[in-house]
Amino acid sequence: MAAAVRMDEKIEPIFQEVIQRNPGEVEFHQAVREVLESLGPVLVKHPEYTHHKIIERICEPERQIIFRVPWQDDKGNVQINRGFRVEFNSALGPYKGGLRFHPSVYLGIIKFLGFEQIFKNSLTGMPIGGGKGGSDFDPKGKSDSEIMRFCQSFMTELYRHLGEYTDVPAGDIGVGGREIGYMFGQYKRITNRYESGVLTGKGLSYGGSLVRTEATGYGATFFVNEMLKVRGQSFEGKTCVVSGSGNVAIYTIEKIHQLGGKVVACSDSNGVIYHEAGIDLELVQRLKEVERRRIKDYATYHKDAKFIEGGNIWEIPCQVAMPSATQNEINGRDAKLLVKNGCIAIGEGANMPTTPEGVKVFLDAGIAYGPGKAANAGGVATSALEMQQNASRDAWTFEFTEKKLEDIMVNIHQLCYETSEEYGVPGNYVAGSNIAGFIKVADAMVALGLI
Ligand code: GLU
Numbered sequence: 001m002a003a004a005v006r007m008d009e010k011i012e013p014i015f016q017e018v019i020q021r022n023p024g025e026v027e028f029h030q031a032v033r034e035v036l037e038s039l040g041p042v043l044v045k046h047p048e049y050t051h052h053k054i055i056e057r058i059c060e061p062e063r064q065i066i067f068r069v070p071w072q073d074d075k076g077n078v079q080i081n082r083g084f085r086v087e088f089n090s091a092l093g094p095y096k097g098g099l100r101f102h103p104s105v106y107l108g109i110i111k112f113l114g115f116e117q118i119f120k121n122s123l124t125g126m127p128i129g130g131g132k133g134g135s136d137f138d139p140k141g142k143s144d145s146e147i148m149r150f151c152q153s154f155m156t157e158l159y160r161h162l163g164e165y166t167d168v169p170a171g172d173i174g175v176g177g178r179e180i181g182y183m184f185g186q187y188k189r190i191t192n193r194y195e196s197g198v199l200t201g202k203g204l205s206y207g208g209s210l211v212r213t214e215a216t217g218y219g220a221t222f223f224v225n226e227m228l229k230v231r232g233q234s235f236e237g238k239t240c241v242v243s244g245s246g247n248v249a250i251y252t253i254e255k256i257h258q259l260g261g262k263v264v265a266c267s268d269s270n271g272v273i274y275h276e277a278g279i280d281l282e283l284v285q286r287l288k289e290v291e292r293r294r295i296k297d298y299a300t301y302h303k304d305a306k307f308i309e310g311g312n313i314w315e316i317p318c319q320v321a322m323p324s325a326t327q328n329e330i331n332g333r334d335a336k337l338l339v340k341n342g343c344i345a346i347g348e349g350a351n352m353p354t355t356p357e358g359v360k361v362f363l364d365a366g367i368a369y370g371p372g373k374a375a376n377a378g379g380v381a382t383s384a385l386e387m388q389q390n391a392s393r394d395a396w397t398f399e400f401t402e403k404k405l406e407d408i409m410v411n412i413h414q415l416c417y418e419t420s421e422e423y424g425v426p427g428n429y430v431a432g433s434n435i436a437g438f439i440k441v442a443d444a445m446v447a448l449g450l451i
Helices: 012-021 026-036 040-045 047-051 054-058 107-124 144-161 177-191 212-230 247-258 281-290 295-301 332-340 356-365 377-391 398-422 429-447
Strands: 063-072 078-089 095-101 130-135 167-170 239-242 262-268 271-274 306-309 320-322 345-347 368-370
Touching (some): 012 026, 012 054, 026 107, 026 356, 026 429, 054 429, 063 107, 078 095, 078 107, 078 144, 078 167, 095 107, 095 377, 107 130, 107 377, 107 398, 107 429, 130 144, 144 177, 212 247, 212 345, 212 368, 212 377, 212 398, 239 247, 247 262, 247 281, 247 320, 262 295, 281 295, 295 306, 356 368, 368 429, 398 429
Parallel strands (some): 239 262, 345 368
Antiparallel strands (some): 063 078, 078 130, 262 271, 271 306
């Protein structure tokens, strides 16, 4: 298996230009570099992409919106946040991608996420372009009314840029069913339109889809299952570690348990829970989804579980690791530790959770490494299934929708694997996902002319 190669000499100047035009946006540079490093051999097979300057065009968002979000807290104080929506690429369909509410959000984060989203959405095979948005608003510790007032103010500006055929946001970190509900309510009120397909991740009582909540975690686990199958392995009896304890982590743990694996650790930004007997998922769900508490409280209910304050979850030996918290949570040192401790598969539920040094370690070690844009595409794919149900005013069963999700993940895996073989790096899912995701968008951009 070949590791990531150095950037092609025709592509290097394009990348330098991206850095110059987007100063200081380090996460965006990282995401662009990772894709561009895979594309050298593609230009050899497809000279038309060079002629049409597809790479240069794909690195420049079609539209970027930045706006003020004023709101009032419970004490009556005026608060100001910044809102973003980057409409990156609409060659395959309306802009599609989540909203992230987190204090770390700035333009560079939204652009890295939006850029990744283009290729991820392309891999799903669904008619969706790429976009992302969010705010530096911190939902932690806010009351329900504060969350509602913030969401209403955010949507009061954003609504004019949205539409079921234009731009369809969903959730991401800090944005779940509650926030989507408040934003949908405000969109409906301002536009006087019950336009179900304008947001996904909606509640089941007003146009949401079954399986959307579970989709990212389930999908990532299905993807890892496929990577394991290629190696004649399965989840049965495997010790697994899943970072995070939010929506993605919870449903990753659930599906791993259903497939016979055992998750022994999860985490939040304060520390790690290690429970050798296996994580009690119902308890995690109650603490995080219902009571909105911190993961350290888990240890007060299970005396044999350990909370490691500020701990590093990647020090815990496992055979399968599924980073499901946030970007750059596995560095080169963590990756070496994982490999040394016997890890054979990584499935990224989060977006870009591994640093470039970490990715190199995994590829050099020849372990099964499923990058986020392939492994976590099940979330947005199920959003596209939600749009499909909304467009036909239909609602599918859980079983039917989950089967569709599983088929999509099996297809994404196959496409990435076959592309890696075609380009002479079999089993390199980084190259496979970047190349396969890129080619579909590039072909559509050529076909649509200079837009
Ligand atoms: N935020 C998710 C992602 O990173 C889902 C986006 C969506 O459903 O539109 O893909």
